[in-house]
Amino acid sequence: MDSGLLALGFLSLAAGIFFAANDPPNGYELSVYTETSIRFWVGVSVAFMVALFVTFTAGQLWQRSTALLLAGASTVAIAGLPLVRGYRFYGSNDSLTHLGWARDVLSGTTEPETLFYPALHLLTVVSHRLTGLSPERSMMLAVLLLTTIFLVFVPLSVRALTDSYDAVAIAVFSAAFMLPITNLSTHIHAHSFTQATMFTGLLLFVFFVYVARSPSSALSITPIDLLLAVVSFALVMYHPQQAANVLLLFLTVSVVQFVVSRTPFGIAEPIRSQRRFYVPTLVFGAIFFLWTSRYELFFSATEYVTTTFLQFLLGSPGPIGESVQSQGASLSALGAGLHEIVFKLLFPSLVLSLIAATLMLAALTGRLDGRLGNRNAVVLYLTLGFVPITGIFVVYFVGSISEQYFRHWGFMMLLVSVLAPIALYRLLDGLSGRFSTPTLRAATVGLLIVLLPLALLTVFPSPYVYMPSQHVTDTQMEGYDTAFTYHNQSLDLVGVRGGPYRYSDGIQGVAAAEEEYLRGVTSENMSRLPETEGAPRYLAFSQFDVEREVGAYQGLRYSQSDFSAVRSQPGVHRVSSNGDVELYYVSSSDADSQESADGDGSEPAA
Known part of the structure; x- marks a missing residue:
């Protein structure tokens, strides 16, 4: 029976990994937990339950050791989800x-x-x-x-x-x-x-x-x-x-x-x-x-x-x-x-x-x-x-x-x-003198069953703990690469909260990092960009910024209306967008300055 359970556990884990690997992300994912196929979580849960049961009940050492291997493999599968999912x-x-x-x-x-x-x-x-x-x-x-x-x-x-x-x-x-x-x-x-x-x-x-x-x-x-x-x-x-x-x-x-x-x-x-x-x-x-x-x-x-x-x-x-x-x-x-x-x-x-x-x-x-x-x-x-x-x-x-x-x-x-x-x-x-061995082992399994999910639920940041996932998408890397390459180098390129310098580090290398990418825009200034100090300049933000602020942080500093205001205010022109990263040119409040920067008064030069 224990051998059959072990086979079931490994098959469940393998099936869960297969389903997760064949469910790549379509865009930025705010939570690794909710965006990963439920079939993966079912497979891992079955594997853990089998591992716990066989570890503390099997009579043969090789079966118990194999169950521990199953538990370890299940943990590695969870820790490796970003790799498995193809992030x-x-x-x-x-x-x-x-x-x-x-x-x-x-x-x-x-x-x-x-x-x-x-x-x-x-x-x-x-x-x-x-x-x-x-x-x-x-x-x-x-x-x-x-x-x-x-x-x-x-x-x-x-x-x-x-x-x-x-x-x-x-x-x-x-x-x-x-x-x-x-x-x-x-x-x-x-x-x-x-x-x-x-x-x-x-x-x-x-x-x-x-x-x-x-x-x-x-x-x-x-x-x-x-x-x-x-x-x-x-x-x-x-x-x-x-x-x-x-x-x-x-x-x-x-x-x-x-x-x-x-x-x-x-x-x-x-x-x-x-x-x-x-x-x-x-x-x-x-x-x-x-x-x-x-x-x-x-x-x-x-x-x-x-x-x-x-x-x-x-x-x-x-x-x-x-x-x-x-x-x-x-x-x-x-x-x-x-x-x-x-x-x-x-x-x-x-x-x-x-x-x-x-x-x-x-x-x-x-x-x-x-x-x-x-x-x-x-x-x-x-x-x-x-x-x-x-x-x-x-x-x-x-x-x-x-x-x-x-x-x-x-x-x-x-x-x-x-x-x-x-x-x-x-x-x-x-306590073995007061309670039977099966009772003590059942208590141990019960304690682990309660604590293990609570611990694994917080390995990755998610809205459950008021944090955004650290997922970096293809479109984020490509969008910021385009922004760094084609924006007017004489003007600042800013972002939400801090500037986009982290993406500059990751894409171009730290040795080539630019100080201009260190600055950000406050929520108070999101709706009055042309009037703020530093215009003309560029503003870039991604779906990660939106999901982090609106989804994980529930609009604590930046609201959905702050991001929407960027697109609707005069003097702010969208230069590029790949569906994830958006790059805007922000003219100064002076119309003449806007004309000279835009060239024709309608679209900025990238």
């Missing part, structure tokens, strides 16, 4: 700039070492040259590969810290929650910090193997030492800010080992027999400093964070959580609130964090299962490592350093993704 690109802000950097590296315009974090761009170039895919789809493939690394190495990390198949099984599904992705400062699209967070799953696994399984007497360089150094270097290349988080964790480990070796702490007895982590920490720190000290950005960011931290210590941190307050006001204007968005985005994270907290408390009080020996020490390391990371999160939040605090939250959720399955397994093991 031109996915990621409309930072992602387009990353795409531009990849184009520059590919063309030889920019040397990789001049970039602060070149790894994602190099992986895109390698993907492009190996597969022949376009740079856009190569970058999307690179993002999916790094997401898969997270999905694989979270369960492997749990395996390195336990001897329990059930804990690993829970870890496969907790990894499917993709807790580090919040759509606040971490994203499923090309975003170097997020990809660095996903890649950190591999580094943590190597760290766990080094500390928990390497012989304590090893003095020579072993393959695991070399692997740890290589992966550490790679993480710095993906994003130094995430590398700083891990370096802080490694420093905590080294400090704990040093202190415990000289003091009689009973709860940390397993640490005494472990291999010291001093040398890997020094190597990682040297790599980090040698790379980051080459860039002015490192020193300016360090100065800013240090200043904020000192203000926090002196009791004058400034507006606390300013960006959260601002977003809360915006959500209130939409008839929602922070409580709703916190529930939608963070509820699964908070539940698993509470579960992980029980394990941390047990580690601090010395109540972990003694049979696991030095692997208990690793749990203690992660527990103590939460202290400085949480401190940074608080300082960033109190100092209102943009939304950077949610970057650190993403790293904390990576640690929770490892700790929560271990905690849940131990909790269930502790």
